[in-house]
Amino acid sequence: MHRNDTVVYDRTHIKAIALDMIAAAFETSATVIVWALSELLRNPRVMKALKHELRRHAAETFRLHPAGSLLPREAIEDARVGEWWIEKGTRVIVNVWAMGRDRSVWSENAEEFWPERFEEREVDFRGRESLMFVPFGSGRRGCPGIHLGLSTVKLVVAQMVHCFEWELPGGMGPEELDMGEKFGLSMPKAEHLLAVPSMSKWVDLAHQGL
Ligand code: HEM
Numbered sequence: 001m002h003r004n005d006t007v008v009y010d011r012t013h014i015k016a017i018a019l020d021m022i023a024a025a026f027e028t029s030a031t032v033i034v035w036a037l038s039e040l041l042r043n044p045r046v047m048k049a050l051k052h053e054l055r056r057h058a059a060e061t062f063r064l065h066p067a068g069s070l071l072p073r074e075a076i077e078d079a080r081v082g083e084w085w086i087e088k089g090t091r092v093i094v095n096v097w098a099m100g101r102d103r104s105v106w107s108e109n110a111e112e113f114w115p116e117r118f119e120e121r122e123v124d125f126r127g128r129e130s131l132m133f134v135p136f137g138s139g140r141r142g143c144p145g146i147h148l149g150l151s152t153v154k155l156v157v158a159q160m161v162h163c164f165e166w167e168l169p170g171g172m173g174p175e176e177l178d179m180g181e182k183f184g185l186s187m188p189k190a191e192h193l194l195a196v197p198s199m200s201k202w203v204d205l206a207h208q209g210l
Contacts, residue, residue, distance in 0.1 A: 052119075054154050059123040060115040061153075062135035063106070067186040069097035071137055096134055097187070105132045125150065164197035 040047040071094040079086045086092065103110045106117065124130065125146065127138035136143035143149065160166075168177060180190035 054158065055123050056115040056118040057157070058150060058154050059118050059125070059133070060113055062125070063100040063133055064111075064113060065181075065187065066096045066100060066135040068135070068137060068143070069187045070095060071134075073141075094134070096137075099131075100133060100135075102132075160197075162200065164200050167196045167198070169194050169196050 040050065073092045073094060075086045075088055075090045075092055078088050100106070101110045109117075122129070124133065125136055126142060127134035131138065134142075136146045136149070168174065177193075178189075178191045181187050182190040
């Protein structure tokens with residue numbers, strides 16, 4: 001509607017624009033997602049490789065940096081663990097952090113971020129097959145939010161890596177990044193992470209239509 005040469009947006013315009021945005025955004029993205037999944041389903045080799053790559057990277061981070069690092073339990077019966085005798089009723093603290101860095105389990109390079117180590121072994125986030133890796137705890141009191149937690153971490157990290165080029169500030173080298181931990185419920189990084197994102201080459205090329 002025109003009034004003194006100015007365009008006035010009324011409810012009809014707003015509704016049309018909203019409808020346009022919804023249709024343009026959801027229909028297109030949903031169609032491409034369906035195609036991507038169809039191709040992956042038709043090519044199990046690629047599906048498996050993609051899935052394993054995402055899992056391997058997530059697993060390696062959870063191994064070195066478990067957000068639940070000390071899990072309290074109470075022994076419900078007498079038990080022997082290695083050379084230790086644990087009496088029923090004893091308060092036991094499971095050190096998940098130490099389990100993830102145990103050299104006798106993860107080899108001499110246990111402290112290294114090396115996701116390839118999960119190429120040879122199945123990633124068992126729940127500690128069902130073995131108790132060498134339990135970032136979500138295990139058993140009846142294990143984390144009920146495991147699927148949401150895992151999906152969130154994988155989705156956000158994949159998006160951030162895909163969409164941006166990342167650099168440390170002020171010409172800082174990778175080996176200078178402080179990896180110190182702060183003792184606390186979720187064992188956060190002691191120093192805040194400062195990183196500089198710039199537009200990813202891939203996204204930039206896509207914008208130029210290349
Ligand atoms: C990366 C994300 C997450 C990590 C690393 C994590 C880790 C853990 C760990 C280690 C435990 C203790 C398990 C045990 O004692 O055996 C736990 C418990 C729990 N988590 Fe998570 N969690 C995550 C996300 C979530 C989410 C998204 C939810 C809810 C939607 C959730 C809800 C809970 C609850 C309710 C418990 C207590 C269960 C109980 O005591 O019976 N967690 N989580």
